[in-house]
Amino acid sequence: xxxxxxxxxxxxxxxxxxxxxxxxxxxxxxxxxxxxxxxxxxxxxxxxxxxxxxxxxxxxxxxxxxxxxxxxxxxxxxxxxxxxxxxxxxxxxxxxxxxxxxxxxxxxxxxxxxxxxxxxxxxxxxxxxxxxxxx
Amino acid sequence: xxxxxxxxxxxxxxxxxxxxxxxxxxxxxxxxxxxxxxxxxxxxxxxxxxxxxxxxxxxxxxxxxxxxxxxxxxxxxxxxxxxxxxxxxxxxxxxxxxxxxxxxxxxxxxxxxxxxxxxxxxxxxxxxxxxxxxx
Amino acid sequence: xxxxxxxxxxxxxxxxxxxxxxxxxxxxxxxxxxxxxxxxxxxxxxxxxxxxxxxxxxxxxxxxxxxxxxxxxxxxxxxxxxxxxxxxxxxxxxxxxxxxxxxxxxxxxxxxxxxxxxxxxxxxxxxxxxxxxxx
Amino acid sequence: xxxxxxxxxxxxxxxxxxxxxxxxxxxxxxxxxxxxxxxxxxxxxxxxxxxxxxxxxxxxxxxxxxxxxxxxxxxxxxxxxxxxxxxxxxxxxxxxxxxxxxxxxxxxxxxxxxxxxxxxxxxxxxxxxxxxxxx
Numbered sequence: 001x002x003x004x005x006x007x008x009x010x011x012x013x014x015x016x017x018x019x020x021x022x023x024x025x026x027x028x029x030x031x032x033x034x035x036x037x038x039x040x041x042x043x044x045x046x047x048x049x050x051x052x053x054x055x056x057x058x059x060x061x062x063x064x065x066x067x068x069x070x071x072x073x074x075x076x077x078x079x080x081x082x083x084x085x086x087x088x089x090x091x092x093x094x095x096x097x098x099x100x101x102x103x104x105x106x107x108x109x110x111x112x113x114x115x116x117x118x119x120x121x122x123x124x125x126x127x128x129x130x131x132x133x134x135x
Numbered sequence: 136x137x138x139x140x141x142x143x144x145x146x147x148x149x150x151x152x153x154x155x156x157x158x159x160x161x162x163x164x165x166x167x168x169x170x171x172x173x174x175x176x177x178x179x180x181x182x183x184x185x186x187x188x189x190x191x192x193x194x195x196x197x198x199x200x201x202x203x204x205x206x207x208x209x210x211x212x213x214x215x216x217x218x219x220x221x222x223x224x225x226x227x228x229x230x231x232x233x234x235x236x237x238x239x240x241x242x243x244x245x246x247x248x249x250x251x252x253x254x255x256x257x258x259x260x261x262x263x264x265x266x267x268x269x270x
Numbered sequence: 271x272x273x274x275x276x277x278x279x280x281x282x283x284x285x286x287x288x289x290x291x292x293x294x295x296x297x298x299x300x301x302x303x304x305x306x307x308x309x310x311x312x313x314x315x316x317x318x319x320x321x322x323x324x325x326x327x328x329x330x331x332x333x334x335x336x337x338x339x340x341x342x343x344x345x346x347x348x349x350x351x352x353x354x355x356x357x358x359x360x361x362x363x364x365x366x367x368x369x370x371x372x373x374x375x376x377x378x379x380x381x382x383x384x385x386x387x388x389x390x391x392x393x394x395x396x397x398x399x400x401x402x403x404x405x
Numbered sequence: 406x407x408x409x410x411x412x413x414x415x416x417x418x419x420x421x422x423x424x425x426x427x428x429x430x431x432x433x434x435x436x437x438x439x440x441x442x443x444x445x446x447x448x449x450x451x452x453x454x455x456x457x458x459x460x461x462x463x464x465x466x467x468x469x470x471x472x473x474x475x476x477x478x479x480x481x482x483x484x485x486x487x488x489x490x491x492x493x494x495x496x497x498x499x500x501x502x503x504x505x506x507x508x509x510x511x512x513x514x515x516x517x518x519x520x521x522x523x524x525x526x527x528x529x530x531x532x533x534x535x536x537x538x539x540x
Contacts (some may be wrong), residue, residue: 019188022179044157047201053154054201054213055194062189066182078189079512080485082217082352084379084398086372101383102356102391106533106535107484109354109394111381121372124379124394126396128354128485128533130511161448197366214377215350215398217487219514219533221507236518237491237526241400242349244489244529248506256507259514261531263398263489265376288451289458316423317471322481323424329460336452348459352487375498378454 007032007071014067025063027081033100035067041091051088057123058083061080061112064098065127069108076108076129083125093117105133142167149202158191160198168235170202176226186223193218196247196260199233204243204264211243211264218260223251228252233262240268277302277341284337293326295333303370305337311315311361321358327352331382331395334368339399341376346399353395363387368397375403412437412476419472430468434524438465438505440472446496456493462528463488466517466527468502470532474513481513488530498522503532 008032014020023045030034036045039060047053061083063125069076098112112125142165149155149162158180163171174180174195182188196218204211233247247260278302284290284297293315298306309315309330317323331353339346368382380393412435419425419432428450433441444450444465452458466488474481503517517530 009136016183017188018179018181019191020182023190026233044153045189046153047149048148053152053194054197055158055190056154057195058193059188062193066189069391077223078220080219080354081189081193081215081397082215082487084215084350084371084396085213086374086375086377088141088212101354101394103256104356107356109356111394123373124381124396126352126354126394215489217352217531219485219506219512219531221509221512221514236489236529239491242491244491246529259506259516259531261487261489261529283414283453287458288449289461290452292449293460314423314427317425318421321533323422323464324471324486325428326424326462327463327488328467329458330461332459332463347493348490350487350489351459351463352485354485355483356484 010067010071012068019059020063023059025060027067028068030071032072033068035064035071035098037064037067037096039094041089041094045118051090052094054085057085057094057114060094060096060124061114061123062127064112065110067108067124068100069097071128075132078127079130080128081125083123085123087120087122089116089122094122102132106131145202145206150203154194155198158194160195162202165202165206167207168203168231170199170206172199172202172231176224179209179226184254186225187229189220191227192258193251194219195229195231196249196258197262198261199231199247200245200262203233203235203245210267213262214265215263216260219257220258222255222257224251224257238266241266280337280341283340288381289374290330290333293329295330296403297337300337300341301339302342305334305341305368307334307337307366309364311359311364321360322364324355327355327364327384327393330364330366331384331393332397334366334382335380335395335397336367338370338380348397350398351395355393357390357392359386359392364392373401376401413474415476418475425466425468428464430465432472433471435476437477438473440469440476440503442469442472442501444499446494446499456495457491457499462490462499462519464498465501466519466528466530467532469501469517470515470530473503473515474534477480480537483532484535485533486530488528490528492525492527494521494527499527508536511536
């Protein structure tokens with residue numbers, strides 16, 4: 001059985017991340033292979049069209065991916081990500097749900113779905129992490 | 136011949152973008168199918184490992200992509216992006232160079248290369264935009 | 271309620287596809303927004319390392335994506351795909367399960383998971399299609 | 406100076422690849438960090454719309470990526486690829502030009518551009534390889 005304390009470092013992991021704090025990213029929940037994070041949209045998150053900047057949606061998805069892939073205690077870094085944007089959003093809350101597709105001793109593969117607070121699908125993100133396992 | 140004034144809206148396009156301003160993204164140069172943007176790294180751009188957050192590198196690359204694909208005056212929105220991270224960076228300047236691969240009446244495809252100020256390759260980004268052409 | 275006959279063109283859609291036939295791709299099941307396809311590995315599917323070629327795994331995933339996004343009767347073409355390879359395979363059967371993430375009047379976004387016949391995860395694929403809807 | 410014989414294993418690397426042979430993929434040229442491969446379109450490469458199947462374009466690009474990233478003699482395997490399709494093609498020749506963006510002791514990042522024989526841009530591919538370097 002996976003010990004629950006594996007995830008205990010995650011809140012401080014996010015607290016120690018200046019950019020995530022700057023954006024107002026919050027941890028909603030975490031398991032050893034999934035995570036839910038959120039962000040409340042404010043004026044500073046917008047682009048020139050008055051919709052949330054792709055970089056904000058990406059950063060939230062990427063943070064959810066980082067939390068999910070670091071939750072098992074093996075330091076992991078993003079090496080590749082791909083994201084599809086399906087719908088723009090102007091205000092309210094963004095929620096990113098990350099879950100593991102598969103992992104081995106070197107790589108971890110994750111999917112992140114991004115929703116607005118009405119449950120509309122905003123974006124889908126695919127992340128690949130390099131895991132710094134000791135051999 | 137492509138009229139030069141096509142790109143004249145670009146500086147105001149960036150000025151009107153709160154998130155790009157928040158990050159300190161600057162326009163270095165633009166042609167009708169390419170763009171160079173930069174960002175000076177500060178404390179707020181970092182993640183919990185003390186390196187520049189992937190969301191910052193992404194946002195810079197995405198902004199360069201947006202400038203390059205909107206430079207010809209046809210409103211374009213990002214629909215898919217993919218990025219590979221090759222090297223982390225802790226300080227200094229990031230430079231993103233976006234160029235067009237190909238475009239047709241509906242889609243534009245771009246590559247963005249991200250460097251540090253020593254010319255080291257940090258990341259490479261592939262962007263696909265939907266162009267709102269009038270038929 | 272979605273009429274069942276929407277999917278009735280799918281078997282002939284695959285039959286009329288020389289490359290899918292060449293590879294031995296078979297339709298297992300289809301709904302109006304998902305599809306399962308399979309392929310039995312033979313010698314011709316291998317690469318120089320004796321494992322199934324990435325192009326074969328990709329082509330199976332891409333065919334599952336094509337079936338899922340054409341199942342509702344609106345002609346759709348792939349414009350962007352991204353795939354992560356997690357495990358190699360030498361023989362047996364490959365199964366690709368495609369499902370819709372989201373669609374709007376112009377774009378459809380899909381995830382495809384690829385397994386071997388022991389349920390091991392081989393690859394995950396993200397596909398974006400352009401839908402030729404009549405306005 | 407990079408010894409020329411580093412690339413000498415490449416023709417036999419392709420010859421030993423049943424799937425590439427099945428497709429009719431040919432090596433045009435190779436350096437220690439780039440490669441050009443081609444394929445002459447025949448009936449078996451087509452999909453149900455009478456255009457070249459995405460899996461064929463992908464497989465050619467992927468083979469060019471594989472040649473380029475294995476040319477320096479360090480065994481490398483594809484872990485992530487992303488491709489944008491800009492134009493369909495019905496006949497003639499496809500040419501894929503792969504070049505290195507960046508590599509380190511674990512990862513290699515490549516771009517592959519795919520053209521038809523009239524120089525039209527068909528697709529662009531981004532590939533990430535895991536390099537099995539001895540430490």
